[in-house]
Amino acid sequence: MTIINSMINLRFVLSITGLLCLTLGTSEAQQLKLQYNQPAEKWTDALPIGNGKLGGMMFGGVAEDRIQFNEATLWTGRPRTYYREGAAQYLGPIRQLLAEGKQAEAEALAEQHFMGVKDHEGEYETQKTAWLQKVSAVNVTAALAPGHTWQNLAVSALNGWESVGLEGLDGAVWFKTSFDVPQAWAGKNLTVALGRIRDVDYTYVNGTQIGTDEGISKKRRYTIPAAALHAGKNQLVIKVLNFYDKGGLIGVKEKQPVFVVYPEGGSPETNVPLDPAWQYWIQDDQPPLFPSYEASYQPFGDVYLQFPQAGTPTKYHRELDLNEAITRVSYASNGVNFTREYFASAPGQAIICHLTADKKGALNLAALLKSPHKQMTTRRVDDHTLALSVQVRDGVLRGVSYLRVDAKRGKVTVTNDQIKLENADEVTFTLTAATSFKNYKDVSADPEKLAAQAQASSKGKKYDALKAEHLREYQGYFKSFAVDLGHSANENLPTDERIQRFSPNADPALLALYIQYGRYLLISCSRPGAQAANLQGIWNESLTPSWGSKYTTNINLQMNYWPAEALNLSACTEPLFRLIDEAAEAGKGTAKAHYNAPGWVLHHNTDLWRGTAPINASNHGIWVTGAAWLTQHIWEHYQFTQDKEFLRQQYPVMKEAASFFVNFLVKDPKTGWLISTPSNSPEHGGLVAGPTMDHQIIRELFKNCSAAAQVLGTDADFRKTLAEKASQLAPNQIGKHGQLQEWLEDKDDPTDTHRHVSHLWGVFPGTDITWATPDLLKAAKQSLLYRGDEGTGWSLAWKVNLWARFKDGDHTLLIAKNLLSPAETGTGSERGGVYHNLFDAHPPFQIDGNFGGAAGLAEMLVQSQAGYLDLLPALPTALPTGEIRGLCARGGFELAMKWQQGKLQQLEILSKTGGTCVLHYGTKEVSLATQKGKTYRLNGDLKSL
Secondary structure (H helix, E strand, O other), X not given: OOHHHHHHHHHHHHHHHOOOOOOOHHHHOOOOEEEEOOOOOOHHHOEEEEOOOEEEEEOOOOOEEEEEXXXXXXXXXXXXXXXXXXXXXXXHHHHHHHHOOOHHHHHHHHHHHOOOOOEOOOOHHHHHHHHHHHHOOOOHHHHHOOOOOOEEOOOOOOOOHHHHOOOOOOEEEEEEEEEEEOHHHOOOOEEEEEEEEEOEEEEEEOOEEEEEEEOOOOEEEEEEOHHHOOOEEEEEEEEEEEOOOOOXXXXXXXXXXXXXXXXXXXXXXXXXXXXXXOEEEEEEOOOOOOOEOOOOEOXXXXXXXXXXXXXXXXXXXXXXXOOOOEEEEEEEEOOEEEEEEEEEEOOOOEEEEEEEEOOOOOEEEEEEEEOOOOEEEEEEEEOOEEEEEEEOOOEOOEEEEEEEEEEEOOEEEEOOOXXXXXXXXXXXXXXXXXEOOOEOOEOOOOHHHHHHHHHHHHOOXXXXXXXXXXXXXXXXXXXXXXXXXXXXXXXXXXXXXXXXXXXXXXXHHHHHHHHHHHHHHHHHHOOOOOOXXXXXXXXXXXXXXXXXXXXXXXXXXXXXXXXXXXXXXXXXXXXXXXXXXXXXXXXXXXXXXHHOOOOOOOOOEEOOOOOOOOOOOHHHHOOOOHHHHHHHHHHHHHHHHOOHHXXXXXXXXXXXXXXXXXXXXXXXXXXXXXXXXXXXXXOEEEEEOOOHHHHHHHHHHHHHHHHHHHHHOOOHHHHHHHHHHHHHEOOOOEOOOOOEOOOOOOOOOOOOXXXXXXXXXXXXXXXXXXXXXXXXXXXXXXXXXXXXXXXXXXXXXXXXXXXXXXXXXXXXHHHHHHHOOEHHHOOOOOOOEEOOOOOEEOOOEOOHHHHHHHHHHHHOOEEOOOOOEEEOOOOOOOOOOEEEEEEEEOOOEEEEEEEEOOEEEEEEEEEOOOEEEEEEEOOEEEEEEEOOOOEEEEEOOOOEO
């Protein structure tokens, strides 16, 4: 049986057996909605829908509505080799340098010879030289000469000029503004503070060059000589060269003023600001393709619905109904009530938009297809259909989208630019999209044919039939779980106001909504047959998304799937396991080329093309345990489902990951322990030998692989090898501050509040440190206390799970409150929270915090990693009453629970596979010999009812 069929069958079984007798009287009627009293102003206000392959963001405008959409396989890049042949010859020297304490030298050697191969790296330098010569032919005088069209632009834009209207722009761009010099400053040298610039700047004042620099981390502060200045207005001109990714004048993440002028040597606080009315002129927007280690996920396009003479709306309401996966907009205008419904249909493989009015003939609109891709065209397909074709700039993939309209009465006109409707009673739009991607090695698909086929599957169906089909399919996933944590009047508030006012006591229902929103997002972006959820799930509006919106495998990809098993969405893990299988195939080449080792290896990122080599920089890109961590999800899936056939299919992937480390580990000359080298503690502390996290993950891999082999009755000798190697691995260590050491050496800084808490992996999601090792658990808790209660969104989500594992419910809820804080009012680059649409803020948006937070809240209520079901292990005092149904546990059990005044009242256990179920609640322990398919009911004392 294939993985996908196994997952689909599992979902069917769970949908049949997962409805326990214990009912949630209040929560079944609970309004699981995100709701607002105004349209979205920005992308993180818009509401997400998705069917695994297509993702849409619904803005809900009145005069103009926008549906920004994605297709999961539209990426930059191409099938290619990512690993660097011959890198393994440098492995020994790098290890030796690290053993000698020469970290800088090791990083330099690794940077030169051990990193993966970049796309375009061979031809780029020659092309760059020619391009630079071309753009340097225009000097400042020529740039300011008449004949160029200068336009207005907001400066600065922290996320690049892309965020203020120049999406997709790379190249040479001129900027100009002015500043006034007071008479009192005459004859003085001045300093201009410009902050950071992407990537190169040439800065002029009154035609005189005053500075130039390169690098986005450098803060430009240039001296303006007195001779170049005059009293009154002075002109500032900056030529910016941006080679790839985001560009422009982006400011700095600090309190010191920028875009100001002040006397040299004086205080920046005593300044004259630059005129904020900046203008720009694009000299050349065709730089050569920049070398890139990995590809980036891309937006596809936008549907714009334009409504002439919309009038001033009243009674405006916008919502996302999680029970139905439908977004709605309603308002009144000119005496007519208008409604719209949007959903992403998995059966129909389309985004559906349905418009109605309570007055006949009141629907008049134009529908347009647009895209941020420069290589895009639209064309008329037939008298009801408009098509959009796109080609990514840096890559081989192309895509085609069809927008079809079905109208009740009225006139429909389709041109190459738009669909126009006049005087219609009711309108349904069907949006499909496809790319030329077949798999990570094949891009020969026909997107035109695929987009047309998807349209044909729903053609002729009435809207009510499309909607009913969508609801049946979606609710097969969503209705398997319910949670009620209490209610308050705040539930009636708009969601953005609820976030502003949130506290667990005042609005416990927002926590329940957040859990269900996490499930909704996972269902929407990770259906069987689709791609795995990336850094933004399936939703992205930028050609230059942060971190490429890739798959970051040193926590973020894994965190995306933390809630899947416990929150009754096991079927949604199928795309992850397919990614793992493909990465395992690609990772064998990297293991051989970089480590001369068998098996497979994955470093800290991968993409659509399954790159597995080290990327970015040697001080954090050489991290070897991505494959080992991902295989934990294989074992976890078996633990929750007891699906032996699935385990049999996936065991070879686990074994190959373990085989790599059997070969890779070396003996530390100082301690005699086996250690992982070279590697790093993710994104912290540089390239090192023997980071604690590596050893925790490898121990877990060896343990899980051995257990899987035992279940399958195979590889007895290999199990002995794994046990032997595990016993020799460097152990967890307690340092001088009472902390769990992050590295082999005792060098932790107790004032360090870094976002990664990598050395606590053994507490969660691992099981290397448990209540059976109380000293280590205490040291791990001390480390977490040192790191503090703030952090980026995903970091806060990890801390929620860790505090739950420490069984400190109140501290768990404190971190959850921080996770739900309003991101728009946060300060600093390391401050997480949520946006108005409840998307997690890294910042910027990363979806892993949504998934990790949902998993952590479930972890408060049931834990099963220790071989028994621990009931209400971290229940906060602020949530004294609640009810949950459909919560899953290892061993193949599904639970429903009620608690009041902080005490368990009632418990139901569905045994999906049979076997012994051991229950712990406080000091009580009960063991049940269960039968497959049977439900067991107990009271708060764990006595049978």
